[in-house]
Amino acid sequence: xxxxxxxxxxxxxxxxxxxxxxxxxxxxxxxxxxxxxxxxxxxxxxxxxxxxxxxxxxxxxxxxxxxxxxxxxxxxxxxxxxxxxxxxxxxxxxxxxxxxxxxxxxxxxxxxx
Amino acid sequence: xxxxxxxxxxxxxxxxxxxxxxxxxxxxxxxxxxxxxxxxxxxxxxxxxxxxxxxxxxxxxxxxxxxxxxxxxxxxxxxxxxxxxxxxxxxxxxxxxxxxxxxxxxxxxxxxxx
Numbered sequence: 585x586x587x588x589x590x591x592x593x594x595x596x597x598x599x600x601x602x603x604x605x606x607x608x609x610x611x612x613x614x615x616x617x618x619x620x621x622x623x624x625x626x627x628x629x630x631x632x633x634x635x636x637x638x639x640x641x642x643x644x645x646x647x648x649x650x651x652x653x654x655x656x657x658x659x660x661x662x663x664x665x666x667x668x669x670x671x672x673x674x675x676x677x678x679x680x681x682x683x684x685x686x687x688x689x690x691x692x693x694x695x696x697x
Numbered sequence: 698x699x700x701x702x703x704x705x706x707x708x709x710x711x712x713x714x715x716x717x718x719x720x721x722x723x724x725x726x727x728x729x730x731x732x733x734x735x736x737x738x739x740x741x742x743x744x745x746x747x748x749x750x751x752x753x754x755x756x757x758x759x760x761x762x763x764x765x766x767x768x769x770x771x772x773x774x775x776x777x778x779x780x781x782x783x784x785x786x787x788x789x790x791x792x793x794x795x796x797x798x799x800x801x802x803x804x805x806x807x808x809x810x811x
Binding site: 626639686687688689691 | 731791793794
């Protein structure tokens with residue numbers, strides 16, 4: 585298996601633009617997480633899906649952020665409009681059960697100028 | 698609600714010295730505990746995990762951790778540090794209630810000097 589695949593790896597965009605980050609979880613995994621990593625705040629959980637259903641989105645910072653999981657093999661995280669403070673590395677991770685570890689993608693480094 | 702506290706955002710050791718990275722958790726039910734490592738510009742990789750059973754858990758690269766319920770701790774140790782151990786380390790907690798996410802601590806950066 586290729587692991588969790590995120591795209592793009594790097595994204596530079598101007599303030600106010602829409603940004604869409606993509607994630608393909610490992611086949612057979614039924615849970616998917618989106619995390620944001622910054623120097624100041626560390627690794628923050630943004631949203632957690634189980635069986636394609638959002639279970640906990642309390643970490644989504646504002647209405648500008650939205651996430652979808654239309655099927656078991658694809659998820660998106662969208663920021664509209666983007667702001668400079670959204671600059672961070674965004675990670676997607678998946679796992680197959682509560683007692684198992686989550687496998688991480690390589691991350692998307694987002695820079696909003 | 699569950700949470701993780703990693704004491705010390707930065708730990709420095711000499712090559713060959715003992716590595717001790719501290720993690721305390723808060724969970725109202727028996728926890729599942731994990732340690733991950735992150736090398737620069739990479740995602741997180743699992744070092745080891747505790748779910749049930751033996752409280753001393755061995756992981757990759759010579760690391761181990763001990764689950765101490767009475768102290769709500771899951772500290773990570775390695776007897777002898779290598780230069781290649783320099784990285785950021787994250788402790789995480791979950792548990793077996795359906796719908797429980799994986800919550801991470803803020804991380805500890807380990808520096809190893811020769």
